[in-house]
Each structure stands twice: as structure tokens, then as C-alpha cells.
Amino acid sequence: MTEQVSTLTVTDNRTGRTYEIPIENGAIRANTLRSIKLDESDFGLLTYDPAFTNTASCRSAITFIDGDAGILRYRGFPITELADKSSFLEVAYLLLAGELPTASELAVWESEITHHTLVHESIKKFIDGFYHDAHPMGILLSSVGALSTFYPDAKEISDPGLRRLQIVRLIAKITTLAAFSYRHSIGLPYVYPDNDLSYAGNFLNMMWKATELKYEPDPILEHALDVLFILHADHEQNCSTNAMRAVGSSQADPFSAAAAAISALYGPLHGGANEQVLRMLTEIGSVENIPAFIEQVKSGKKKLMGFGHRVYKNYDPRARVIRQIADEVFKVTGTNPLLDLALELERVALEDEYFIKRKLYPNVDFYTGIIYQAMGFPVEMFPVLFAVGRMPGWLAQWEEGLLDPEQKIARPRQLYVGHEERPYTPIEDRSPDFVGASDSIAALAAQAAPARPRR
Ligand code: CMC
Secondary structure (H helix, E strand, O other): OOOOEEEEEEEEOOOOEEEEEEEEOOEOOHHHHHHOOOOOOOOOOOOOOOOOOOOOOOOOOOEEEEOOOOEEEEOOEEHHHHHHHOOHHHHHHHHHHOOOOOHHHHHHHHHHHHOOOOOOHHHHHHHHOOOOOOOHHHHHHHHHHHHHHHOHHHHOOOOHHHHHHHHHHHHHHHHHHHHHHHHHHOOOOOOOOOOOOOHHHHHHHHHHOOOOOOOOOOHHHHHHHHHHHHHHOOOOOOHHHHHHHHHHOOOOOHHHHHHHHHHHHHOOOOOOHHHHHHHHHHHHOOHHHHHHHHHHHHOOOOOOOOEOOOOOOOOOHHHHHHHHHHHHHHHHHOOOHHHHHHHHHHHHHHOOHHHHHOOOOEOOHHHHHHHHHHHOOOHHHHHHHHHHHHHHHHHHHHHHHHHOOOOOOOOOOOOOOOOOOOOOOOHHHOOOOOOOHHHOHHHHHHHOOOOOOOO
16 A cells, blocks of 8 residues: 655644644544644643544554445455355464465464364363353353463463464364353253364364264355354454454453453444344344334334444445355255345335435344354354454454554543542531432432342
């Protein structure tokens, strides 16, 4: 990318002074605004950007998105080409190393990942401690964080060899932990990894193996899952990647940072959206109910889950690939009745002025849940599958952040809007209406719903 250096001229109307601010890569450095002051005692101008909607937090060479054109590339390669020609582990290598591997490099990489899939036996005891109906995403984020206690060398984040070892461990073990979290929830014994199988094939083995001596994954489902992992592998500075980088910036070990990233992904506006799409489609129930549902969305009572994106203002290119692999999967599993409902919902939404005006299109999560459900995954596992796919991207972004000489501990500023300094009132002088009853903790507690006993 050629760097264009030009400037921005700003006049501060409070003082009449004019400043010339350099523009690099279509951005100004927020810190240059600090020289814009009322006087010497003034802190200088800040930018205010509550959800980072217009703030670049890093320079990155990993993923390129053009949200208006619907383009997604990893290290310069279009996502559609990678989904068509690559494997998930090859894409993971690409994201981390910056280049596609040679055949021998790929063989070494695959062997390394395959030979790190086992977890310490004590992790099983840790997982056993969860309540039987614990959400697998909660189990996953806790057990990934717990791995840091098994690998104290993970703290050595400036050692490239040890960094690579933790990267291999995380990509390898997340499938095992993901499958264990599911097996725990249905009370089945854990299945150990099978080194003869591919990354996706082994994951299916650990999910579904029953009493057979050797589990043989269906090659079409194995391939579909591999492609779904590729589609989720990175997506530049999204909420969970931002969490990974922010925690990593404090030089915490990558297991702890990855636990934070999984926590961020858990939310229904991010990786939890695929689960919510399925719940939404089930609630809509049939095609006749779509118009009423759309009206509720337009009046702000509901959200059309799986639609809209902070960056894409066009069809998400991943959603197109997913539509294709859905057809492959349904040939094996039989169709999912929710597919017809989703197709009709998409058609109605894309013709509606509300969605057209706001440039709301299906995102990656709109169709993944339907495929996962057809493959037999329960809804609670959908965000877990997202986390498995996203792990290489988080790690590539984490390492890029650590190696970037411009990065420091992530520490935003705030605009303080609270009280000025005020005198402390001793407790005996505080009357019941001291802070205003509606604000008091007692009043909040009275409003809270009574705690429900556990089953
Ligand atoms: N249904 C109905 N209205 C929507 C939706 C939606 N799914 N998404 C955005 N809007 C409306 C929003 O109400 C706003 O309208 P108005 O201008 O009248 O206030 C306008 O569109 C702009 O939306 P926004 O909330 O300012 O956009 P954002 O960039 O802050 O939010 C988003 C992006 C993904 C959180 C949001 O589109 C959303 O909540 N979508 C549903 C959840 C979802 O599918 N999430 C998965 C995202 S893709 C995978 C991932 O990255 O995790």
C-alpha cells in the first residue's frame, strides 16, 4: 500500500490558532491533537469515540475488509479462494506466518498441531466441577484461561520459541476443550483425540464418537466444518480481537488473553449471534409470521439477528460461501426446515426500505446456525464453534500487537462528567433521602427480581 503523506489544517475557534496535522494512511494521529490547547495548563484536545467506530487502534497486515464492496482477504488472499482451495490449518499458518506454507512446512505444522491436542488430565476434573447444564461457552472460556496454570512458560511472551509453542497449544487444544464442554453437558465420557484424523475430522470424533472402535467422519461434513472454520479465522479489529489485543498489551500470557477474547465473543451481538438467530427463527416458527416479526424489528421491539455489521454495508462475503456449503451439508443431513424460513426472511428484509436505508445485509451468523443444527450441534455449541475457528486470528493479532514497536499497554482516556471535589458526609449525618432514594442500593435491591433456586 503506498503511503500518502498530506496534512489537515485545523483552526481552533476558541483561540484563533491554526495547526497543521499530518495525515498518514488516511488517518491523523490522535496524539497530535494534544498540541491544540487553550493555554499551557490545558491538557490538550482529546478525541471521543465511545465504541471505536472511527478510531484505528493499530496498524495490521493480517486481514483486509472493504465493508462497502463486501471484500474480505487474509494476507491478501480473497476469502472465497481460501475457502475453495485451502484447509483450515493452512489458513491458520498463513494468518500467523504471513505467507502460505510449502508442502513440507504444512506437514510439520499439521503434525505439531496434531501432537498437542491432548490436555492435562486435571483439566477433566476442572470441567467436571461445572454444573450439568453449564453453557459450553462458559466452560470453554474458563478452561482456556485455566490452561495458563498448566503452562507457566506462557508468561515468557518475549521468547519467540515459547510464543510459538503456546500458539500451537492453543490451536490444538481448543478443539479438545470445546468437545469436552459439550460431552460434559450431556453426561457422556470424554473422547480423546485421534491423531489419524484431520483437524475438523478429529473435532467431530471428539464430539460424536460413541462405542465404535474408530470414528469415521463423513467427508462432506468434515470438509464443510473445515470451510466454516476458515470463514471464521479472522476478521480484523472486532470486539473479541480487540479484547485479545488489549489484554495481551498488558503482557498477560496468551491463555489468559484468549479467555478474554472468548468472553467477548460470547455476547449475543458478536459470536453469540448465531445462537440467537436459531432462537429467533424458532420463535418466528413459520413463513406467515415473518411480516409481523419484521414490523416488530422496524418498531425497535426486536432485532433481526444475523443481520447488520459494523463494517459490512453490503452482503457479507462469508455469508455467500456459507449458502453454498449449506447445500452440500443438506445433501448428507437432509434439509433443515428453518432454511426456507431464513431464505424468506432474508428476501423480505432485503426488499424492505428499513433495511435498504440502513444497509443491513445478512452477516456470517445468519446461515451458520442452520448448518450447525443440521450437523447435529446444539445451539449452545454455535458460539463455541466460532471460537474454535477464530483462535488462529486472535493469536496472529496478539503476536502482531506484541511485536509492534508502537504498541503500549492499551489504556483509553475518558471524559470525566462526575462531581467536582465535595466534602465527605459522616454516616450518622446521612438521612434516608440523602442521595435520593431511587439511586440508593437498597432501592435497587428492592427492584431486583428474586433469586431463583437452581434445579
Ligand atoms: N436488526 C434491526 N436493526 C438493526 C440491526 C438489526 N440486526 N442492526 C442494525 N440495526 C439498525 C440500528 O437500530 C440502527 O438504526 P437507527 O439508525 O435507526 O438507530 C442502524 O441499523 C445502525 O446500526 P448500529 O447499531 O448503529 O450498528 P453497529 O455497527 O453499532 O452494530 C451490530 C453492528 C452487528 C452489533 C448490529 O448490526 C447488530 O446488533 N446485529 C445483530 C447481531 C448480529 O447479527 N451480530 C453478529 C455480527 S457478525 C459476526 C461477528 O462479528 O460477531
